[in-house]
Amino acid sequence: MSEMVSVFLFGKKYDVPSGLTIMTAMEYAGYRLVRGCGCRNGFCGACATIYRVEGDRELKFCLACQKTVEDKMYVATLPFFPLLKEIYDIEKIGPTEQIMMQLYPEIYKCVGCNACTKACSQELRVMQYIAFAQRGEYEKCAEESFDCVMCGICSSRCPAGISHPQVGLLARRLTGKYIRPESAHLKDRVEEILGGNYDKLIEDFMGKPADELKELYNNRDIEA
Amino acid sequence: MYTPEMLESIKKVEATREARMGAELRRMTADEKEKLLNEFHPDYKQEGFTTLKIGPNKGDKAPVELADILQARSWVEKLNIDLGIVDYDVDVLVIGGGGSGASAAIEAHENGANVMLVTKLRMGDANTMMAEGGIQAADKSNDSPMTHYLDAYGGGHFKAQPDLLRKLVMDGPIAIKWLEKFGVLFDKEKDGTMITTHGGGTSRKRMHAAADYSGAEIMRVLRDEVFNRKIPLVDFTAALELLLDDEGNAAGAILENMETGEHFVARAKAVIIATGGAGRMHYQGFPTSNHYGATADGLVLGYRAGAKLLYQYTLQYHPTGVAYPPQIFGALVTEKVRSVGALLVNVDGEAFMHPLETRDVSAASVIRECGVRGKGVATPSGGRGVWLDSPIIEMIHGPGTIEKRIPGMMRMFGKYDIDIRRVPMLIYPTLHYQNGGLQITVDGRTTNVKNLYVAGEAVGGIHGENRLMGNSLLDIIVFGRNAGLNASKAVEGADKPKGLNIEHVRRFMKEAEDAGIKADAVSPKLFPAYARVGR
Ligand SMILES: Cc1cc2nc3c(=O)[nH]c(=O)nc-3n(C[C@H](O)[C@H](O)[C@H](O)COP(=O)(O)OP(=O)(O)OC[C@H]3O[C@@H](n4cnc5c(N)ncnc54)[C@H](O)[C@@H]3O)c2cc1C
Ligand code: FES
Numbered sequence: 001m002s003e004m005v006s007v008f009l010f011g012k013k014y015d016v017p018s019g020l021t022i023m024t025a026m027e028y029a030g031y032r033l034v035r036g037c038g039c040r041n042g043f044c045g046a047c048a049t050i051y052r053v054e055g056d057r058e059l060k061f062c063l064a065c066q067k068t069v070e071d072k073m074y075v076a077t078l079p080f081f082p083l084l085k086e087i088y089d090i091e092k093i094g095p096t097e098q099i100m101m102q103l104y105p106e107i108y109k110c111v112g113c114n115a116c117t118k119a120c121s122q123e124l125r126v127m128q129y130i131a132f133a134q135r136g137e138y139e140k141c142a143e144e145s146f147d148c149v150m151c152g153i154c155s156s157r158c159p160a161g162i163s164h165p166q167v168g169l170l171a172r173r174l175t176g177k178y179i180r181p182e183s184a185h186l187k188d189r190v191e192e193i194l195g196g197n198y199d200k201l202i203e204d205f206m207g208k209p210a211d212e213l214k215e216l217y218n219n220r221d222i223e224a
Numbered sequence: 225m226y227t228p229e230m231l232e233s234i235k236k237v238e239a240t241r242e243a244r245m246g247a248e249l250r251r252m253t254a255d256e257k258e259k260l261l262n263e264f265h266p267d268y269k270q271e272g273f274t275t276l277k278i279g280p281n282k283g284d285k286a287p288v289e290l291a292d293i294l295q296a297r298s299w300v301e302k303l304n305i306d307l308g309i310v311d312y313d314v315d316v317l318v319i320g321g322g323g324s325g326a327s328a329a330i331e332a333h334e335n336g337a338n339v340m341l342v343t344k345l346r347m348g349d350a351n352t353m354m355a356e357g358g359i360q361a362a363d364k365s366n367d368s369p370m371t372h373y374l375d376a377y378g379g380g381h382f383k384a385q386p387d388l389l390r391k392l393v394m395d396g397p398i399a400i401k402w403l404e405k406f407g408v409l410f411d412k413e414k415d416g417t418m419i420t421t422h423g424g425g426t427s428r429k430r431m432h433a434a435a436d437y438s439g440a441e442i443m444r445v446l447r448d449e450v451f452n453r454k455i456p457l458v459d460f461t462a463a464l465e466l467l468l469d470d471e472g473n474a475a476g477a478i479l480e481n482m483e484t485g486e487h488f489v490a491r492a493k494a495v496i497i498a499t500g501g502a503g504r505m506h507y508q509g510f511p512t513s514n515h516y517g518a519t520a521d522g523l524v525l526g527y528r529a530g531a532k533l534l535y536q537y538t539l540q541y542h543p544t545g546v547a548y549p550p551q552i553f554g555a556l557v558t559e560k561v562r563s564v565g566a567l568l569v570n571v572d573g574e575a576f577m578h579p580l581e582t583r584d585v586s587a588a589s590v591i592r593e594c595g596v597r598g599k600g601v602a603t604p605s606g607g608r609g610v611w612l613d614s615p616i617i618e619m620i621h622g623p624g625t626i627e628k629r630i631p632g633m634m635r636m637f638g639k640y641d642i643d644i645r646r647v648p649m650l651i652y653p654t655l656h657y658q659n660g661g662l663q664i665t666v667d668g669r670t671t672n673v674k675n676l677y678v679a680g681e682a683v684g685g686i687h688g689e690n691r692l693m694g695n696s697l698l699d700i701i702v703f704g705r706n707a708g709l710n711a712s713k714a715v716e717g718a719d720k721p722k723g724l725n726i727e728h729v730r731r732f733m734k735e736a737e738d739a740g741i742k743a744d745a746v747s748p749k750l751f752p753a754y755a756r757v758g759r
Contacts, residue, residue: 021551022758030758034460034482038349039515041555041635042439046349047651066639068551087452090407122635142409146435147631150444168449173407176445181416183404189363189397198369202394205370206386218254218426223366 005071022049022064022075036079042066045149045165047079048121048156061119061153081152085161088170095174097136104167107134109160116154116164122147126154126164133167139179141171225548225641230650236573237611237648244567245619249578251491251514257585264588264595266653267538267689272508278735280532280672287507290520290536293747294527298729299464300478305487307467307724312458312490314340316711317476319463319522320498322350323439324680326446326709327704328496330457337451337712339455342479342490344462344517344750347449351500351515351681352700355439356558356632357423358431359701360694361396364420367428369393376695379425379582380659380688383535387666392695392702399701400432408445408526409434421563423552423693425582431694436558436632439697461488462521464748466495466529466676470723473722474676475530478726482750493715493722494666494675496707497522499679501658504752507539510655511554521748522682525745526662528732531670535660540691543568545588545654547601547609549640554654557612557633559693561649564629565582569648570599576610584690587653594652601650609650659691660684668707675714679707740744 003018007025014029023037038046047064054072062079086103093099100107107130116126125144132141145168154164192198208216226234229647252260262268270398275290276284286294287677332339341347360373372393377384389545400418404410411419411433420429434441450457460482469475472530476491503514512518527533544557562568562579568586570576570593577589593610594600600608614633618625626634626645637644661684663671670676680700687695736743 019550024754025549027754028756030755032753032755032758033516034345036753037516038345039354041354041515041552042512042632043354043437044346044349044515046346066636068640085448087454089452092447121511132436145633146409146441147437149440169444172409172441173445173448175407176409177405177407180409180412181410181414183363183410183416183418185365186361186363186397186401186404186418190401193369193394193397198394202369202373204392205373206390210382213374213377214382217374217382220371220374220378222427223422223429 005069007069008074020069022067025069036077040065045151048151048153051075063121081156083152083155085166085167095138095178100133106160106162115157119153119157121151121153133171138171139175144177233571237569240573244575251578260588264592265584266508277739279527285537289505289507292523293749295741296743296747297744299746310491311488312591314338314492314512315715316494317490317492318496321347321444322500323352324700324704325498326450327701328438328679330449331705331708332712333453333455335709335712342458342461347457347458348443352439355697356436357560358433358438358694359697360430361400362430363397365432371428375426376692379692380690383688385685391666392699395702396698406445408442421757423559424580425692436630438632462735466525467724468728469721473674475724493718494711496677496711497526497682498679499682503655512655513556517624519749524748529673531673532663538659538689540657540659541587541653542656543590543653544612544651547652548650557651565617567613569613571601590653609652611648612645612651613648667710677707677711679704
């Protein structure tokens with residue numbers, strides 16, 4: 001673990017212990033991070049990073065908090081990418097085929113280069129979910145894009161200027177709101193609560209003596 | 225990726241797996257739990273705590289690290305800011321861009337208020353984004369708000385504020401409905417029935433989820449909604465201190481641009497603290513599952529302005545943090561892994577406890593197993609852990625279950641060549657959640673500072689002294705909305721606050737001086753100091 005490797009942060013060489021992630025390597029080097037660091041665990045997409053390892057012709061992409069440093073790694077972070085986010089009122093739009101055309105028409109300019117998929121930090125089939133969006137198959141687009149952390153690496157690679165994460169997000173919201181059936185038991189329960197059905201019940205329940213509540217708690221029947 | 229010793233132990237885990245499949249594991253009795261907690265839970269470890277010398281909770285117990293920042297110097301002491309020059313002038317100022325802040329902002333906006341949100345990192349760089357497991361609500365026919373109440377009340381050691389807990393469980397289904405309406409993709413059956421599971425300490429399956437990206441899915445949608453409503457958002461900007469008006473009511477905050485260091489005055493008729501948790505304080509040296517900005521800032525701001533803390537001495541250590549590999553040390557292994565069937569197994573392959581005891585009990589049990597019982601598995605960095613046996617999940621529910629139900633976990637370990645479908649994960653407790661925080665009334669306001677509201681993990685009292693999985697995502701929605709609504713209602717038509725000042729900070733510093741406190745540290749902490757070297 002104490003073996004050292006050389007990494008080039010924005011071109012400058014630092015020697016860091018080999019077990020570190022790119023993010024902790026930056027801190028080891030002395031960076032006090034403000035940008036490019038959020039959850040520190042692969043959920044928020046703040047730490048999009050581009051790198052190349054000496055001797056390897058391929059340009060690579062990752063999340064800095066999720067990638068272990070390698071020797072002779074040249075690193076540039078991409079803490080922000082200008083994604084296009086269209087404003088809409090979710091109540092007023094629907095899962096129609098035109099909606100993508102209206103909000104994100106550039107998806108129809110996809111040239112099929114697949115650079116987005118190759119670059120995805122989450123290993124999603126990005127081009128595929130864009131294809132689903134083009135065809136108005138929003139539920140498929142939602143499923144395929146579900147693990148997107150919106151780091152924006154895909155968009156940085158796209159010759160058509162597509163904001164893939166925003167397209168996926170719109171498809172997911174449309175699916176959640178309009179395509180998947182509304183939950184009936186949830187609707188019923190909300191009506192019961194708003195109708196006051198539980199007001200007295202909960203009041204009485206809370207009013208039980210402390211010992212009785214303890215007794216009840218310790219002897220709950222637990223759903224199998 | 226595992227060390228030879230680990231692989232040796234895994235053989236024992238594999239050897240017992242068949243036999244463990246059908247076996248019924250006993251739950252601990254109330255007495256056993258109490259004894260276990262007393263001996264092994266970090267909250268019961270005296271050295272970890274000290275007595276607060278000043279402020280509204282003077283004389284009360286607090287974690288040493290929290291006491292240090294509550295009683296530290298303030299950033300604004302040295303600043304020369306003209307409070308007469310107002311940079312932002314709004315009705316409601318929301319501090320914090322997580323789920324509670326977003327919910328508060330949306331609801332304040334819905335209610336017609338001029339609301340602004342400031343946050344230290346980007347919107348959504350927050351604990352909310354990281355929640356994997358799910359969100360509770362009693363919306364199934366075999367469940368009720370009363371049952372939910374009992375689970376949470378008992379799980380929190382009967383210390384929850386009853387009126388707050390009542391609101392949590394009664395508004396639970398309403399919160400889920402609100403999210404469904406925004407298009408949050410909950411796991412559902414074909415007919416729309418919510419797929420719900422158990423969490424530690426639940427007696428009904430009421431954990432709603434969006435695969436194991438529950439928090440991310442909620443956060444992405446709420447953030448999108450904040451953008452769609454064009455609610456002014458000032459990111460990379462921290463609140464350093466609250467401002468009060470000439471009557472001592474909350475009236476805004478002093479802000480700092482985290483990148484340029486420039487300061488701003490935000491005037492507001494009401495302020496909502498939604499700054500989240502404290503994992504990055506690393507209490508008692510524990511690693512954490514929390515995001516980079518979880519440094520208890522809101523507690524410091526509120527405390528100096530005179531707001532009271534409640535249960536600040538209880539923290540939640542999640543039983544299953546990653547013990548190995550080191551790159552993800554402390555990261556959370558969602559409880560859902562146990563909800564879907566994984567077992568906690570020691571170095572010899574024995575399942576040493578029921579996997580769904582409450583978190584505090586589970587954490588203490590793992591600490592005991594690795595400590596006095598000597599049944600932990602050693603890691604190269606000198607730590608220990610026990611196995612969370614995931615392959616058993618697919619023996620129970622069939623192949624493909626792991627990829628479908630806990631894909632995030634599969635990916636997280638997969639990056640280090642650990643395939644959790646085939647081998648177990650090594651875990652140890654990690655600092656996860658701040659049970660305590662600022663005390664509020666049921667309308668979301670602090671008990672003693674007017675126009676100061678609090679929502680989310682910065683609140684203390686909703687859950688008592690321990691929180692059940694899934695009740696926090698619920699509370700940020702319920703109490704986030706509640707704070708946004710009540711704050712905007714309370715200031716409707718009110719005049720702009722007059723006489724903005726930071727006298728309370730000066731008074732607090734005077735009190736510190738009189739108490740003989742000589743602090744070097746300056747707080748709020750804003751970020752942990754991880755840079756090894758530097759200015
Ligand atoms: C890994 C993980 C998994 C979890 N899983 C679950 C789960 O399955 N179910 C569940 O119910 N709960 C879960 N929780 C708990 C739950 O996610 C959090 O308690 C909850 O989301 C907190 O929401 P919040 O809005 O209060 O705080 P956060 O979401 O943390 O937001 C706080 C925001 O305030 C900002 N901020 C902080 N200080 C300042 C300042 N001085 N100025 C400006 N901005 C500031 C932060 O940067 C952040 O944006 C989990 C937590 C973690 C960490
Ligand atoms: S910091 Fe959030 S994904 Fe890396």
